[in-house]
Amino acid sequence: MTEARAVNPWLAAASQTVQQQALRDFAQAMANFFRGPHRRPSWRRAGRHEGFRVVAVKPGDVRRLSRSSGEVRVPKVGWVRFRWSRAVPEGVKSYRVTCERAGRWHVAFAAVPDPVPAPGNGAVVGVDRGVAVSAALSTGERLHAPRLRESEARRLVLLQRRLARCKRGSNRRWKVRSAFARLKARDADRRRDWVEKSTTYLAAGFDVIGIEGLDVRSMTASARGTVATPGSRVRQKAGVNRGILRSGWGALAARLEDKASGRVVRVDPAYTSLRCSACGVVDREARESQARFSCRACGHTGNADVNAARNIKTAAGRAVAAREGPCISGPVHREPQSDLLLST
Incomplete structure (x- = not known):
């Protein structure tokens, strides 16, 4: 990556962190393909899955401006405003900026939410x-x-x-x-x-x-x-x-x-x-x-x-x-008794 940026000025104009992360994501996708049931990574078409991922996010890189708006610091771009649709979890380390086919840009912060607690009613x-x-x-x-x-x-x-x-x-x-x-x-x-x-x-x-x-x-x-x-x-x-x-x-x-x-x-x-x-x-x-x-x-x-x-x-x-425990009531299977009843 360092040699390519030195030869191509257009490549050096972009963020090196984003480019390195793209290579890591590609390497992980290839590893998943050879190891499991994942599909082989394909060439991205223009207008499809446009976006990039930013890692090593610092606590000050995301800030809230009002009840419905916030800002995030994007490398080589600066502060970019977005609609604050939900609270940003504490301790996020990365986020992804994407553009869908409809032309809408989105920013998604990587955080795994906790599962919904079970009601405990046995239902x-x-x-x-x-x-x-x-x-x-x-x-x-x-x-x-x-x-x-x-x-x-x-x-x-x-x-x-x-x-x-x-x-x-x-x-x-x-x-x-x-x-x-x-x-x-x-x-x-x-x-x-x-x-x-x-x-x-x-x-x-x-x-x-x-x-x-x-x-x-x-x-x-x-x-x-x-x-x-x-x-x-x-x-x-x-x-x-x-x-x-x-x-x-x-x-x-x-x-x-x-x-x-x-x-x-x-x-x-x-x-x-x-x-x-x-x-x-x-x-x-x-x-x-x-x-x-x-x-x-x-x-x-x-x-x-x-x-x-x-x-x-x-x-x-x-x-x-x-x-785990006692059987829950339900219909008991019966074997067919006539020509109207077919096999299971």
């Missing part, structure tokens, strides 16, 4: 993630991730059509792309806000939280295939992928494990939507529609997503009981 809840209902709880509650309003959705389609007609590299394309990015960022902000509020509600209200052990990355992989072996039903699969990503499945599970550390139980998702939560019988014909479940063995009827969430709760309770 267990099952969470079934879906597309029509983003998260159905075993208590009967159904949580829906916010989406764009109808007028915003129409504008999004219009901007997509305009973007397709724009010439690459033109000023018009840049303006349309920026407007499109701002609308998408608004959608993502609402989804992140919903995830944070929903996970805090679950972590603060229940001692044990059961969720399905789903591999969201594999479930949302493209079905296009290759030129030699093209995929089938690609457009239908793409629609399902958009629905899953729009519901925030991965973010919901990740934030739950952060806030309720050690209290999240991942259960086997097999047959959770086909098993009756009242009698434990599995019947492929019991789920009459996306929202209705009707057991032909005991006559139990109800919302299909809530029924699946109750099965998840039962499985999570039994997993905790086998590990």
Whole structure:
């Protein structure tokens, strides 16, 4: 780095601390790739993940100006004002400055928050993630991730059509792309806000939280295939992928494990939507529609997503009981007794 800065004046004009940290981050990313399931680092495209990280932050490098504004000292730049959205934790050693596609700049201080304390009420809840209902709880509650309003959705389609007609590299394309990015960022902000509020509600209200052990990355992989072996039903699969990503499945599970550390139980998702939560019988014909479940063995009827969430709760309770204490009550599984009842 020292030799490169001596040869290139444009490189020497920037902060050496930031450049060295970028090399350390790249080395760590490569080490993670060779050691674990992380993806290989790729070349960054212009306008994507713009930003840099600053380490060795001193106590005087961050100061509050008013109730809603503060300043941070950026190397080679000086004091930069930002909106004080939350208190900066004591003892932060680094922060990252990023610019998203919508053109908004953010500063994030590196600090690991404490998990949400358990309520101590012994309550267990099952969470079934879906597309029509983003998260159905075993208590009967159904949580829906916010989406764009109808007028915003129409504008999004219009901007997509305009973007397709724009010439690459033109000023018009840049303006349309920026407007499109701002609308998408608004959608993502609402989804992140919903995830944070929903996970805090679950972590603060229940001692044990059961969720399905789903591999969201594999479930949302493209079905296009290759030129030699093209995929089938690609457009239908793409629609399902958009629905899953729009519901925030991965973010919901990740934030739950952060806030309720050690209290999240991942259960086997097999047959959770086909098993009756009242009698434990599995019947492929019991789920009459996306929202209705009707057991032909005991006559139990109800919302299909809530029924699946109750099965998840039962499985999570039994997993905790086998590990820590007495079993939590739930339906006992019964073997099929007729040709109407299918195998588990």
